[in-house]
Amino acid sequence: MTSIKDIAKKAGVSISTVSYALNGNPKVTEETSSRILNIAKELNYVPNAAARTLKKRVSKIIGVYLTDFSGAFYGEIVQGMKDVLNKRGYDLIVCSGSYSHRLLPQRMIDGAIVLDHSFASEELLQLAGRGHKLIVLDRELNHPNVNQVLLDNKAGASLAVEYLIEKGHRKLYVVTGPKDSFDSKQRLQAARQTIERNSDVVCVEIEGNFDKESGSQAAEQIMREYKEPAAVFCLNDEMAVGLYNALVKADFRIGEQIHIIGFDNIELTQYTQPRLATIDYSKRKWGALASEQLIKLIRGETVEHERVYVTLVAGESVGISET
Incomplete structure (x- = not known):
């Protein structure tokens, strides 16, 4: 060269x-x-872009760290980030894996948005301590160089469980997400608290992994145990769709025998028949807000932690309990 x-x-x-x-x-x-x-x-x-960046200490590039790229969820949130950053003169790169963590200390990026539970909080705090600007979407960290833009997971999970209980359901299943996922922990905690307030509700938790396959596996357990109509809260829509498809293939009637609600309102849920009930929020707005907050941090402006609010989308996948 x-x-x-x-x-x-x-x-x-x-x-x-x-x-x-x-x-x-x-x-x-x-x-x-x-x-x-x-x-x-x-x-x-x-x-040599790296040398130039080190000299100027500005790259005009932002990194977003993701645990996974699959599914409809990530596309919308990244698009929201890109829309804001491009308008402000920044480029966006998507990162995954421990080697990409070096982009921050090497000053190859000006800051980072983190939605990656494999990125240790201790490492993020060390980077923040060295002056790097960070936005976290999947944890709570207390540092002046770190801003939190978090989804209101607890409110969403409470809405979902309350919706099932209001429909008269007293036998519930909860299909959880990965054990190390912040969103899954928050949703599960709120679901448990809501169920505990209703002493006549029986709940069974099934371990999932936020993908269609684990939803399908949960369906196998529910079908084996089936004796009477039951309701299922899947902690994300990917699992809800996997569950839904497996039950339909086995000739179970959704909204009559098995009642399902998910979380995320991914586009696919709009085309299920009956329509899947779910928890909605703007993923694009979440990404856009994260980008806006990071730019403020980089500029040295004062920022407050933000929360993305959620709403319930009713669907025919949840009917009135006849028991």
Whole structure:
């Protein structure tokens, strides 16, 4: 790869003169600058972006760290981030895995939005302590360089369980998410608290993993245990759809024998028949708000923690209990 040193040697000038010319510094005459630029082009010189970023300490790039890229959920939230950042002159890169964590200390990105439970909180606090600006969407961290933009998981889970109970259901299943997921923990805690306030409700928890496969596996257990109509709260829609499909294939009547509510209101839920009840919020708005907060942090502006509110979307997948 061609370096500044190679250009300087061919042009017969110093390395600093080449650097000035490449950066448009008026210290170099127009004639010398033109000659250096032509040589750089001839040698196929490509500027070292990493070195330039380290020097200027600004990359105009934001990183978003995600646990996973699959499913409809991530596309909308990332689009919300991108819409805001592009308007403010920033590019967005999507990161995953421990090696990409180095982008922050190496100053390859100006800040990060984190929705990745595998990114340890201790590491994030260390990075914040070194001055890096961070937005977290999946945990609570107390540091002036960290801002929280969290989904109101507890309110959503309470709405879902209360909806089932108001419909008269007293036998409930809750299909959980990954054990290390902040959203799953928050939703499960609120679901348990709501159920505990209703002493006549019986609840069975089934471990899930926020994907269709674990929803399908939950359906197998529910079908084996089936004796009378029951209601199911899946802690996300991906599992609810997996559960839904498995039950339909086994000729169970959704909204009559098994009643289902999910969480996230992904687009697919709008096309199920009967329509899947779920908890709704704007994923695009969540991503946009995270980006706005990060830009404020980078600029040194004061920010307050934000919360994304949720609403209930009723659906025919939950009917009135006849028991």
